[in-house]
Amino acid sequence: MAIDYTERIPNNVELASDRTLQRALERWQPAFLSWWGEMGPTDFQASDVYLRTATSVDSKGWAQYGYVHMPDYRWGIFLAEPEADRRIGFGDDFGKPVWQQVPGEYRSTLRRLIVTQGDTEPASVEQQRLLGHTAPSLYDLRNLFQVNVEEGRHLWAMVYLLQAYFGRDGREEADELLVRHSGSADKPRILATFNEPIRDWLSFFMFTFFTDRDGKFQLKSLAESSFDPLARTCKFMLTEEAHHMFVGDTGISRVTKRTLEVMQELGTEDPAAIRAAGAIDLPTIQRYCNYWFSSSLDLFGADASSNAATYFANGIKGRPDEKRYEDHVARDATYALEVPDGAGGVRVDQIPLRNALNEFVRTSYVEDCLKGLARWNRLIEAAGNGFRFTLPSTRFRRGIGSWAAVPTDLRGEPIAQSSYDAQLASWLPSEGDRAFVESVMQPVTEPGKMAAWIAPPDKGIKDRPLDYEYVRLA
Numbered sequence: 001m002a003i004d005y006t007e008r009i010p011n012n013v014e015l016a017s018d019r020t021l022q023r024a025l026e027r028w029q030p031a032f033l034s035w036w037g038e039m040g041p042t043d044f045q046a047s048d049v050y051l052r053t054a055t056s057v058d059s060k061g062w063a064q065y066g067y068v069h070m071p072d073y074r075w076g077i078f079l080a081e082p083e084a085d086r087r088i089g090f091g092d093d094f095g096k097p098v099w100q101q102v103p104g105e106y107r108s109t110l111r112r113l114i115v116t117q118g119d120t121e122p123a124s125v126e127q128q129r130l131l132g133h134t135a136p137s138l139y140d141l142r143n144l145f146q147v148n149v150e151e152g153r154h155l156w157a158m159v160y161l162l163q164a165y166f167g168r169d170g171r172e173e174a175d176e177l178l179v180r181h182s183g184s185a186d187k188p189r190i191l192a193t194f195n196e197p198i199r200d201w202l203s204f205f206m207f208t209f210f211t212d213r214d215g216k217f218q219l220k221s222l223a224e225s226s227f228d229p230l231a232r233t234c235k236f237m238l239t240e241e242a243h244h245m246f247v248g249d250t251g252i253s254r255v256t257k258r259t260l261e262v263m264q265e266l267g268t269e270d271p272a273a274i275r276a277a278g279a280i281d282l283p284t285i286q287r288y289c290n291y292w293f294s295s296s297l298d299l300f301g302a303d304a305s306s307n308a309a310t311y312f313a314n315g316i317k318g319r320p321d322e323k324r325y326e327d328h329v330a331r332d333a334t335y336a337l338e339v340p341d342g343a344g345g346v347r348v349d350q351i352p353l354r355n356a357l358n359e360f361v362r363t364s365y366v367e368d369c370l371k372g373l374a375r376w377n378r379l380i381e382a383a384g385n386g387f388r389f390t391l392p393s394t395r396f397r398r399g400i401g402s403w404a405a406v407p408t409d410l411r412g413e414p415i416a417q418s419s420y421d422a423q424l425a426s427w428l429p430s431e432g433d434r435a436f437v438e439s440v441m442q443p444v445t446e447p448g449k450m451a452a453w454i455a456p457p458d459k460g461i462k463d464r465p466l467d468y469e470y471v472r473l474a
């Protein structure tokens with residue numbers, strides 16, 4: 001009997017009325033499920049997890065809570081409600097009607113952007129697949145799985161666009177999204193950060209704070225797209241994305257809070273003593289920030305980018321919250337870009353704003369990251385301690401753009417390669433730091449209990465108590 005996919009794939013795109021698309025998704029779904037089985041969270045597939053599931057985009061349906069076995073999660077296809085008479089919001093065609101189909105001349109560009117976005121979603125699930133075994137509490141375990149199933153849904157969102165609007169090429173790309181794997185030597189994920197291993201929960205919190213936040217900015221840029229189905233898809237993805245950054249932000253707060261408690265109890269700031277008590281010293285947390293922040297900065301692309309200028313001119317990818325700006329065409333605006341002068345110093349180049357858009361958005365991202373740091377620093381200040389978290393310069397340890405491979409210190413001052421090489425190990429997590437952090441990652445599975453290196457959250461999920469059984473281990 002034919003599977004009723006209106007039941008199996010909740011959607012608000014009238015899937016049942018498009019047999020070709022339905023068949024394409026029918027072919028892809030078993031491949032997705034087998035990818036989830038092989039590359040998704042190891043074990044826990046038979047556990048009941050207290051998950052939020054979207055069953056529609058309205059306020060009633062987008063966040064339904066209940067126990068679910070992860071493989072039975074209802075990965076659906078949801079686009080935000082259409083905006084009547086929506087017009088192109090930026091670029092050379094400002095004010096013209098948006099596109100409901102892909103314009104032929106932008107087909108390969110749009111496909112490439114959708115594939116790049118889509119590739120990050122399963123990549124992150126692959127990166128995090130082992131973390132369930134070392135969760136510091138059932139609350140955290142549930143949050144990990146919530147993030148994982150939603151990244152899976154975000155993959156569905158991009159696969160829907162590929163299969164609905166890009167014909168055969170789109171179907172092939174959808175298949176390839178399940179063939180590339182994070183960290184694979186032969187077929188790695190597209191963007192570098194998504195090939196970095198995430199072996200411990202401190203890295204997971206850093207990733208959800210710094211890397212998911214790049215996701216927020218990229219999705220906001222794509223939510224402005226003149227290709228209306230992409231814009232609507234990204235708008236709805238953003239509602240789910242907020243929780244992922246919450247997990248990172250509160251995760252790092254809780255680790256910091258616990259460390260401060262231990263410092264208070266012991267009356268010392270000595271990292272060795274703090275580690276001996278099973279907590280993670282603040283300088284180690286700072287080194288993890290340095291690592292994940294600098295890696296995530298590359299995800300914005302090159303600081304001077306003709307690709308970015310073309311996306312903007314053609315109405316393909318805009319600026320986050322484009323309505324905030326007065327000049328939506330930005331044909332004559334310029335941007336002062338700091339670049340290496342080739343002689344060990346810094347030079348300021350005036351370049352067209354359109355070409356500097358990646359840097360422009362990266363700057364907003366840094367401001368957003370700093371709000372989190374200010375929150376963590378307030379905890380430290382309230383504890384009467386003088387330590388403060390800081391972000392390295394955006395020039396530090398870059399792999400993409402004009403600062404790529406230019407040795408600088410944490411403040412972004414160009415330095416000799418030899419000096420950089422000598423100090424890098426003290427700026428980033430060392431093997432010793434990683435080994436220590438991994439050593440404290442002992443699973444805690446009793447409801448309401450927390451591992452020794454992390455404070456409990458302020459409250460539970462959906463008004464449930466902290467000792468609620470967020471995951472019923474099978």
Ligand code: BYC
Pocket residue numbers: 113114116117120121124151190191192193211212213214215216218219298299300301302303304305306307308317358400
């Ligand atoms: N790694 O002109 P540029 C998320 C390449 S995260 C490797 O700036 P472009 C999530 C680039 O491909 C958000 N290569 O390039 C978070 C180009 O190569 P070619 C994901 C890189 O394409 C957590 C060359 O450098 N969404 O959602 O305009 C969990 C020149 O650069 C990288 C998106 O990324 C890199 N980091 O800009 C789950 C949005 N950066 O063509 C999910 C879609 C650049 O010269 N993607 N290159 O060979 C885009 O908008 C663009 O592709 C990028 C790059 C902004 C990423």
